[in-house]
Amino acid sequence: MKIVVNQIPENTPPGAHLYLVGNFNRWQPGASAYRLQLQPDGTYEVKIPIMNRPVEFKVTRGTWESVEAAADGSDLPNRIIKLPSPEVVAVQVANWTDLVVRPPRKHTASPQVQVLDAAFEMPELGRTRRIWLYLPLNYATSNERYPVLYLHDGQNLFDAYYSFTEEWGVDETLDELAQTGGPQVIVVGIEHGGEERINELTPYENPEYGGGDGEKYLQFIVQDLKPYVDATFRTKPEAEHTGIGGSSLGGLISLYAAAHYPQVFGKALVMSPSLWFSDKIFSVAQKDFKNTRLVLLAGEQEGEEMVPQMRELYEQLLAQGFPAEHIWYQTRPDGDHSERFWRREFPEAFKWLYAKK
Template sequence: MKYSILLLALLAGCISTNKEKMAQKNVVGTFERIEKFHSEYISSRTVDIWLPNGYDKGKKYAVLYMHDGQMLFDSTTTWNGQEWSVDETLQQLIDEDQVRETIVVALWNGGETRHADYFPQKPFEALPDEMRKYLIDEAQRNEETSLFATDVRSDDYLKFIVEELKPYVDSHFSTLTNRENTFVAGSSMGGLISMYAICEYPQIFGGAACLSTHWPGTFAIENNPIPEQFATYMRNNLPDPQTHKIYFDYGTETLDAMYQELQPKIDSVMVESGYDSANWMTRKFEGHDHSERSWQSRLHIPLKFLLGS
């Protein structure tokens, strides 16, 4: 199955790497930017921290960690002129008392390392050696994508979040540090790493939102063992449904069309693992494509599901 350069860019996370201060479009809340946040585990990257209106150090706030941070707030700086509008959407929900007061920690992706940072490492390493070699060799022959540009290193990416970034955020901002108030969210490959984060660190993350989760891992469905490997991993590693919430969704157009036959297999794993409507949601959005515009239009649903006050 072949896809346009646009769809390849959407999955690979091609972006404008403007490091200037966030453009003052209709900003809601306030932002603090940390450029080149140093890590012992992964490449340095920008982190934007969004604080809701009226942020008060005398109060404590839940924290939502979000991937692909450069795509979340300001369409004037994104590669495709789109954004998630996280600030507007979350502030409105807070003002309407539909969700708890929450800080957003937006981690910029690493550009060409995005796929390697976000691809769940343990499922990848569980693939047969010849399959791993084939995936890497095939990807590196295709100059249109940055798939497997480096070794899969999502375990290090999660260590960065849990061991370096979260302690910084908790020490510099007024946060609720417990699992019940710590969440993770992303789309496409960001959906995969959000699923992986809650499975690998169930003591840290109480909920995950996985939008347009890219279950194929690459661009093919036929003869692709990756989706089944993800299902097997989840069957063995999903956190306790009594203490965690997980959200999935998908559209029906462009790259999202691939997910319609794969998400039901994941849903069956959720049921087998004891999840029900109280702690798990999967939504299908007819006509939605694989874009920030689509994720923006439905972001309020996972936010209310995870952060409902």
């Protein structure tokens, strides 16, 4: 099927490259195989595979930050091509997210949220990163110690001002749970590194997308960030009280972390994990981390491979003796690969993960 982009915004930078991102390429922007080719008549073309389900996609200039937007600058829903697939689909791009003049975003973080450090040193990777911190409602008025949850993609957790599309509302969720007797937990949010996100959140290399610095990223958390948090705040530092989690590539690295660092992380929130990135990730089933509490959650609208691969992982874990009662395996028929879906599912997943034994 051929996609033809026959109109782009006038403010498109000269020489910009256009790409398609969708459920046919695992929602990876900037994939060279889906770069549209400029034609003599000024249009752009690319062919995508025929699928046995509706095709969902967007046009980008190579990153999620430069994805197309609606004419008024608002976020654009996924484009959908229903079956039977036509031979040619014409597309008009009305705007670019990064070139839109928007009203100033509002801050939405609760008073319990702070920036722990705007430039926390990551010596293993030779760079710095902004780190977010959520402290429980009664932290300032008690002498209690608290479990800790380390979450990736920190800019999407607490404050819509910094989020890509929308934030997870982690702080609001935990504030509400605290008021109803739910678990109170310190949350540490690690912002992703932009262009370094794929490198940092993948423990293995992919021949098409690269990556593979995930072990160094985890060493940063284990050797630098966690010791600092434990020394500075009243934490319960033991593995049984320490979790790690994220979605997509963040789910992938969290699964790897749980399997390879069971002495550090006794809980893992694995949402919509990018298991496709490398078949090597299935080797975690051979690791001994059976005392870990593990959330495996994904949506059926995230592409053809997401749920089957997660099911395969689940069955391999059970076959190796991982206790079924230690895994919260969930699929959602309407779940798509979006911050909105993960925000919706976070409260129940979190409550199961940190439920009192």
